[in-house]
Amino acid sequence: MKKILVVDDDNSIRLVLSTALTRSGFLVKTSATTAGFWGLLNSDKFDVMITDVGLPDGDTLDILPKIQNLNPKMKIIVISAKSTLLTAVRAEKKGAFYYFPKPFDLDELIALVNKIFETSELLTKNKLVEGENIISDKPSLYDSGPIIGKSKIMQDTYKIIARLIKSNITVLINGEIGTGKKLLAKSIHDLTFSGKSKFVKLNIKNFRIINEELSNFKNNKNYNSLYINDLKNLESGTIFIDQVCEGSLIEQNELLNFIENFDSNKRLLSQEIIQTRIIVTSKRDLMKLVEKGDFREDLYYKLNVMPIFLPPLRKRLEDIPNLINHFINNYNNKNMNELSIDDLALNYLKSYHWPGNIQELKNLIERLSLSLTNNKITISDVKDQLNNSFDVIDNEESITLENLLDKRINKVISSISEDALEMNVYDEFIKTIEKPLIENVLTYTRGNQIKASSILGLNRNTLRKKISELGVTVRKVRKNSL
Numbered sequence: 001m002k003k004i005l006v007v008d009d010d011n012s013i014r015l016v017l018s019t020a021l022t023r024s025g026f027l028v029k030t031s032a033t034t035a036g037f038w039g040l041l042n043s044d045k046f047d048v049m050i051t052d053v054g055l056p057d058g059d060t061l062d063i064l065p066k067i068q069n070l071n072p073k074m075k076i077i078v079i080s081a082k083s084t085l086l087t088a089v090r091a092e093k094k095g096a097f098y099y100f101p102k103p104f105d106l107d108e109l110i111a112l113v114n115k116i117f118e119t120s121e122l123l124t125k126n127k128l129v130e131g132e133n134i135i136s137d138k139p140s141l142y143d144s145g146p147i148i149g150k151s152k153i154m155q156d157t158y159k160i161i162a163r164l165i166k167s168n169i170t171v172l173i174n175g176e177i178g179t180g181k182k183l184l185a186k187s188i189h190d191l192t193f194s195g196k197s198k199f200v201k202l203n204i205k206n207f208r209i210i211n212e213e214l215s216n217f218k219n220n221k222n223y224n225s226l227y228i229n230d231l232k233n234l235e236s237g238t239i240f241i242d243q244v245c246e247g248s249l250i251e252q253n254e255l256l257n258f259i260e261n262f263d264s265n266k267r268l269l270s271q272e273i274i275q276t277r278i279i280v281t282s283k284r285d286l287m288k289l290v291e292k293g294d295f296r297e298d299l300y301y302k303l304n305v306m307p308i309f310l311p312p313l314r315k316r317l318e319d320i321p322n323l324i325n326h327f328i329n330n331y332n333n334k335n336m337n338e339l340s341i342d343d344l345a346l347n348y349l350k351s352y353h354w355p356g357n358i359q360e361l362k363n364l365i366e367r368l369s370l371s372l373t374n375n376k377i378t379i380s381d382v383k384d385q386l387n388n389s390f391d392v393i394d395n396e397e398s399i400t401l402e403n404l405l406d407k408r409i410n411k412v413i414s415s416i417s418e419d420a421l422e423m424n425v426y427d428e429f430i431k432t433i434e435k436p437l438i439e440n441v442l443t444y445t446r447g448n449q450i451k452a453s454s455i456l457g458l459n460r461n462t463l464r465k466k467i468s469e470l471g472v473t474v475r476k477v478r479k480n481s482l
Contacts, residue, residue: 001026001027002025002026002027002047002048002117003026003027003028003029003044003045003046003047003048004021004026004027004028004029004046004047004048004049004050004113005028005029005030005031005037005040005041005046005048005049005050005051006018006021006028006029006030006031006050006051007030007031007032007036007037007049007050007051007052007055007060008030008032008050008051008052008079009032009033009052009054009055009056010052011032012158012159012163013052013079014030014032015165015166016106016158016161016165016191017030017050017106017109018030019165019191020106020110020191021110021113023190023191024110024113024114026113029044029046032055032056033055033056033057033058034055034057034058034060034063035057037049037051041067041070041071042070045071045074046071046074047073047074047075047116047117048074048075048076048077048113048116049067049074049075049076049077050077050079050109050113051076051077051078051079052078052079052080052081053078053079053080054080054081060078061078061094061096064076064078064094064095064096065094065095068095075097075098075116076095076096076097077096077097077098077099077100077109077112077113078096078098078099078100079099079100079101079102079104079109080099080100080101080102081101081102097116098112103151103152103154105148105322106158107148107326148319148322148323148326151316151318151319153311153315153316154311154316154319157184157308157310160306160308161187161188161191163306164188164192164306165191165192167277168275168276168277169277169305169306170259170277170278170279170280170302170303170305170306171185171188171277171278171279171280171305171306171307171308172279172280172281172282172286172303172304172305172306172307172308173185173279173280173281173282173307173308173309173310174281174282174283174285174286174307174308174309174310175281175283175309175310175311175312176283176312176357177283177356177357177359177428178313178356178357178358178359178360179310179311179312179313179357179358180310180357180358180359181242181281181283181310182240182242182281184308184310185238185240185279185281186199186240188238188277188279189237189238189240189277189279192238192275192277193236193237193238193275197236197237197238198230198237198238199237199238199240200230200231200237200238200239200240201240201241201242202227202239202240202241203241203242204241204243204244204246204247204251204252204255205246205247205251206227207251207254207255207257207258208250208251208254209227210227210231210254210258211254211257211258213225213227213228214228214231214258214261214265217232231265236275236276237276237277238276238277238278238279239276239277239278239279240279240280240281241255241278241279241280241281242280242281243281243282243283244280244281244282244286244303245282245283245284245286245289245295249294249295249296252295252296252299253296253299255299256296256298256299256302259278259299259302259303260302262276262278278303280303286300286303286304287300288469312354312357313354313357313358313360313361314353314354317350320346320349320350320361321346321350323358323361324341324346324349324361324365327361327362327365327366328340328341328365328369331365331366331369335369337369337375338375339369339372339375339376339377340375340376340377341376341377342376342377342378342379344378344379345377345378345379345381345382348379348382348383349361349364349382352386364382364385364386367385368381368382368385371385431470434466434470435470435471435472437456438452438456438463438466438467438470438472439472439473441455441456442472442474447474449463449464449467449474
């Protein structure tokens, strides 16, 4: 068995690392102190040690040579919040195998651990062979777009996920279209449950039928249907409800009834159910819908047990290089290719506003990988592919606002899948146009709402209402005195 020791005084980091490594097939033990890991090192032999530098009872780098003397074959990976050149140099001089500054990319760390075993004699001696095929290591559970990144907002998301792993509380994931809400929900499921646990996808519009079927099953245990079979065989796993904001008030009431009877229905369907979680997503702010009377307040509080906000890509631009490399690596692995991207193209993509978020970025890399005649993505390649977007048009004098909006609308409509026909595109586009329009006029009038309402042709009270609804920031700026 491949053994790994994880040492960190941050419980959330220990939990996420140990869970991800265990799911990848490793035997993991953890400690929060130097005294604790000395006891483990003296009683067992580990292949890899992942350790923080600053622990409550000592600095790990100071005793790194002693650790290596105890077990010379063990590879030591150092992680540290003191992301300075001095720390990196100390780790190198003390003999660390690798150094990761915090916040680190968990996907990279897991990949490094797998690489250590792939190149070691230990793995060579213990490869499992089925016929003539070698059973490869499991892919990292962090092998998905939304949870790649070193930005602070993504690190905070990791900590929330860490707290969720050992519970079955309801999760509400908020975020714009294309931010990866479904992938994040699946990642939470994968980290929480075993590979045999089911990930059941339900639609809020179907809960009237589901509730009727549960009532029929209660009266007749031999009653079967599509939904009953899915729920009956769930045992432990996740019930996933996408875009809960799209349900009518009647459909919301049916979902509320399902949730309120969830525990009794679990016992009704199976005696073997250990842990089942409900995860819902929404592209719209549910509290604002509650305030407008478009969403039930009691249902909102049933769902908003553990909220997670998945930020748009424009709010985490520092993660774009990692995401691009991830998508390129996926393409290269599937096609045995060596596609790469140059620095100019990478910097250009970091300045793009990404209205389609992660999905748009993924689609772009896929288009580039199919259209290139060589293996290097350049800035001209990127501009050519984004040419349908009004952000990269150089000669704007001959282009009307109507033409620009027409291109953007066609692009969005062409991306709509058959199972997502009710997107409320009208409201989304009106909001998208209204907010920057009002913000720019208010900037022009230096925050004077009377002047702004006159320019916009709106009643002052209407302008105030829109400022509140759209979350417009009003900054009053005084003219500089001469």
